[in-house]
Amino acid sequence: MLDSPGHRNHKLPHFAESFLLMGTVVTIRVVGTAKGPARKSIGRSIAAMTEVERQCSRFDEASALRHLCRHPGELVPVPPALFHALRIACEMGALTGGVFDPTVGRPLEQMGFNRHYLTQEAVESAGAGSPHASYRDITLFEDTLSVRLQQPLMLDLGGVAKGLAVDLGAQALQDFEGFAIDAGGDVYVHGLDPSGELWDVGIEHPKRPDSPIRRLRVSDMAVCTSGSYKRRSPLNPGLHHLWNPITQTSAQGLLSCTVAAPLAVLADASATAAFLSGPQQAMDFIEKLGLAGFAVTEDWRTLETASMRRYMR
Amino acid sequence: MPSPSGVRLMGLCTIAVGAIYAAGYLYTEPSAQANAIAAFSPPAGAAPHHAATSAKSASPTPGPTAKPSPHPGPLYKDGVHTGFASNPYGTLSVAVTVIRGKIATVKITSYNMHYPQSVIDPQLPQEAVAKQTWRIYIVSGATASTYNFAEAVYNALQKARA
Numbered sequence: 134m135l136d137s138p139g140h141r142n143h144k145l146p147h148f149a150e151s152f153l154l155m156g157t158v159v160t161i162r163v164v165g166t167a168k169g170p171a172r173k174s175i176g177r178s179i180a181a182m183t184e185v186e187r188q189c190s191r192f193d194e195a196s197a198l199r200h201l202c203r204h205p206g207e208l209v210p211v212p213p214a215l216f217h218a219l220r221i222a223c224e225m226g227a228l229t230g231g232v233f234d235p236t237v238g239r240p241l242e243q244m245g246f247n248r249h250y251l252t253q254e255a256v257e258s259a260g261a262g263s264p265h266a267s268y269r270d271i272t273l274f275e276d277t278l279s280v281r282l283q284q285p286l287m288l289d290l291g292g293v294a295k296g297l298a299v300d301l302g303a304q305a306l307q308d309f310e311g312f313a314i315d316a317g318g319d320v321y322v323h324g325l326d327p328s329g330e331l332w333d334v335g336i337e338h339p340k341r342p343d344s345p346i347r348r349l350r351v352s353d354m355a356v357c358t359s360g361s362y363k364r365r366s367p368l369n370p371g372l373h374h375l376w377n378p379i380t381q382t383s384a385q386g387l388l389s390c391t392v393a394a395p396l397a398v399l400a401d402a403s404a405t406a407a408f409l410s411g412p413q414q415a416m417d418f419i420e421k422l423g424l425a426g427f428a429v430t431e432d433w434r435t436l437e438t439a440s441m442r443r444y445m446r
Numbered sequence: 447m448p449s450p451s452g453v454r455l456m457g458l459c460t461i462a463v464g465a466i467y468a469a470g471y472l473y474t475e476p477s478a479q480a481n482a483i484a485a486f487s488p489p490a491g492a493a494p495h496h497a498a499t500s501a502k503s504a505s506p507t508p509g510p511t512a513k514p515s516p517h518p519g520p521l522y523k524d525g526v527h528t529g530f531a532s533n534p535y536g537t538l539s540v541a542v543t544v545i546r547g548k549i550a551t552v553k554i555t556s557y558n559m560h561y562p563q564s565v566i567d568p569q570l571p572q573e574a575v576a577k578q579t580w581r582i583y584i585v586s587g588a589t590a591s592t593y594n595f596a597e598a599v600y601n602a603l604q605k606a607r608a
Contacts, residue, residue, distance in 0.1 A: 213469045217462030224458055300463045399459040423448020
C-alpha cells in the first residue's frame with residue numbers, strides 16, 4: 134500500500150489512475166509529466182499487466198495456463214510470461230524443499246478459491262489433478278519455450294504472476310521521473326514521489342487497513358506483502374490461500390510477511406515462500422536471498438531482517 | 447550478502463523480465479477509444495503481434511496470429527444496469543443508465559460505507575459520465591470507497607456490454 138499523498142507538499146506534477154486487475158485494484162501514479170503522455174504510458178503499462186494475467190490466470194479458461202493444464206503428458210509451447218513464471222516458481226519450489234509449489238491449484242479449488250474475481254464464474258477443472266503432483270512434475274524446455282506436465286495437475290501462480298505483471302508494467306513507465314505501481318500488496322516504486330522525495334510505502338497492518346504497521350522510504354524497489362488475513366477460504370474460515378503442500382494445510386504462524394527487493398516478482402515470490410516457511414525460518418530465508426524482510430506473527434510479534442531497518446522511517 | 451541460490455534466483459527473475467519485455471507484444475498501444483474495459487477483453491484492434499491466447503481459442507499456442515476484433519456498434523446496451531461491490535469498509539451499489547450506447551448517468555443506489563457518502567458523491571458519478579468509463583481517479587482519503595465505486599460500475603457495465 135502506498136501512502137495517500139493528500140497531506141504532503143507536492144512540488145512535481147503527477148497523475149494517477151486506478152484499474153481492476155488481477156483480482157485487486159491496481160493504481161499507477163506517474164510523476165513529472167503532463168496528463169496526456171502519462172495516460173498513454175499508463176495504458177501501455179496496464180496492457181502489459183493484463184497480458185501477463187491473461188497468460189497466467191487459473192480462473193480464466195482461455196488462459197495459456199489452463200490450456201497447458203488440459204494437456205498433461207504433452208509438450209506444450211507456452212507464451213514467454215507463463216514460461217518464465219513457471220521457471221521462477223519451480224526454482225522457488227526447489228529452494229524451499231517443496232513448501233512453495235505452483236501445483237497447488239487443486240487444493241485451492243477444493244478450499245473454495247475457485248471463482249473468477251470479476252465474473253464470479255466457478256473454475257471447472259473436475260478431475261484435473263493428481264493428489265501427488267508437485268513442482269517436480271513440471272519440465273521446462275527453454276530452447277522452445279515449451280512445458281510438459283508429467284501428470285495431471287492444476288497450476289496456480291499465486292506469488293509469481295502478479296509480481297511479474299508489475300515488473301512488466303513498470304517497463305512501460307521507465308521514462309518518467311518517478312512512478313509507483315500499487316497492485317494490492319505488490320508495490321513497485323521508481324525515482325521520486327510527487328514531493329521530490331523517496332516514496333513512502335506503508336506495510337499494511339493485518340487488522341487495521343487504514344493505518345500502516347511500518348512505513349518504508351524507498352525507491353527503485355518492490356515491496357510485496359503476503360498475508361493470511363487477505364483471503365480466507367469461503368468454505369472453511371480457518372484456512373487461507375497460502376497452502377503448504379508438505380504439511381497439507383494453510384501455513385501457520387504468521388499473519389503477514391513483507392519483502393523488499395529490486396524486482397516485484399522476486400519480492401512477491403520470496404514473501405510468499407517465507408510466509409509458507411513459518412516464523413522460525415522466514416527471516417533467515419529472506420536474508421539468505423540477500424533481501425530485506427519484515428513479518429507479523431499470529432501472536433503479534435514483529436520480525437525483521439537487519440537490512441530492512443535502514444528503509445524504515 | 448546473498449547466497450549462491452539468492453544470486454541465481456535474482457538472475458532468473460532478471461532474465462524473465464528482460465526476455466518477456468524483449469518479446470515485445472505485451473505492450474499494445476491502447477486505441478483511441480480504448481479504456482481498461484478493452485484491456486480486460488481480447489484486445490480490440492491490438493498490435494499485430496499480440497499473443498493468441500484470446501478467448502475461445504481452441505489451441506492458444508503463442509505466435510503472431512492476432513485477430514483484430516474492432517467494436518463496430520455501441521459498447522453498451524441501452525437500459526439501466528445495476529452493479530454491486532463490497533470491501534472491508536462496506537458495500538455500495540450503483541445503477542448505470544445507458545442511452546444510445548453511452549453512459550448517461552451513474553447513480554449510487556445504496557451506500558453502506560464507513561465514509562460519508564458526500565466524500566465520493568456526486569464527484570465520482572459525474573466523472574464516470576464525463577469519461578464514459580469506470581476508470582476513476584483516486585479521491586485522496588477515500589480510496590477504498592473509490593475502488594468500490596469503480597468495481598460496482600464495472601460490474602454494471604459488464605451486464606451492459608453490447
